Amino acid sequence: MDASSAYQDxxxxxxxxxxxxxxxxxxxYQLHTHVPLRTVEDAKAVEDQFLAPGERALRLKNLYLRDRKKRNYLVSLEQDRAIDLKALGAALGVGGLSFGSTERLLENLGIRPGAVSPLAMITGVQKGVTFFLDAQAQDADVICMHPLVNDRTVVMARDALLAFFEKIGVDVRYV
Incomplete structure (x- = not known):
């Protein structure tokens, strides 16, 4: 199944x-509907039209990871940041990071590949997923992310995203 809203049920x-x-x-939040975005390149092709001139936006790539102790992590980083899992593990203070499977992604975050998003912590917090957010978020006006499907994007003020995390009980850790 794909990650679009047609299959959200x-x-x-x-x-x-x-x-x-x-x-x-x-x-x-501002909601935008578009063709399914499966990659950072797909997102770059459409996200500029969602932003106000001069708005400092953090555009994310999101990684669902597991460590050698089978703990689950959602790491949301600036979309152009190079990823080295060994270095990322050291920065997070965990070892043996690898990508989680499609099945575990659905089980622990309630989403499919292509729709990974900080908003998936609405399920992840109940499953014990640890969340890390790029430290650049602290300087962003808005953050662009999928609302659990990849044919929609929400543009949310940083403070609104932090209010969401507070409501669901997520401890945001910056990396």
Whole structure:
């Protein structure tokens, strides 16, 4: 199955339910619908049109990782940052990082490949997933991310994203 909203009904939390929850909490965002974005390059082709002139945006690439002790991590980094899993593991203070399987991604974050997002912590926090966010987020005006599906993007103010994490009980760790 693909990661678009056409198949969201098979997710533990649908994109529609997530957006309704954000609305219920009064957490603001701008929603954009587009063709499914599967790669950073796909996202770069469309995300500029979502941003206001001069807006400092953090655009993310998201990694679902496991360590040798089978602990799960979601790491959201600036999309152009080079990734070396050994160096990343050292920065996070964990060893033996590898990518989690598609099955574990769905089980632990409630999403499919291509739709990995900090917003998936709505499921991940209940499954004990540890979240790390690029330290550049602290200087961003807005953060662009998928709302659990890859044919939608939300642009959310940094403070709104932090309010979301507070509501669901996520301890944000910066890397």
């Amino acid at each position: 098979n997710l533990p939390v649908t994109s529609d339910a997530l957006l309704a929850q954000l609305d219920g909490w009064g957490i603001g």
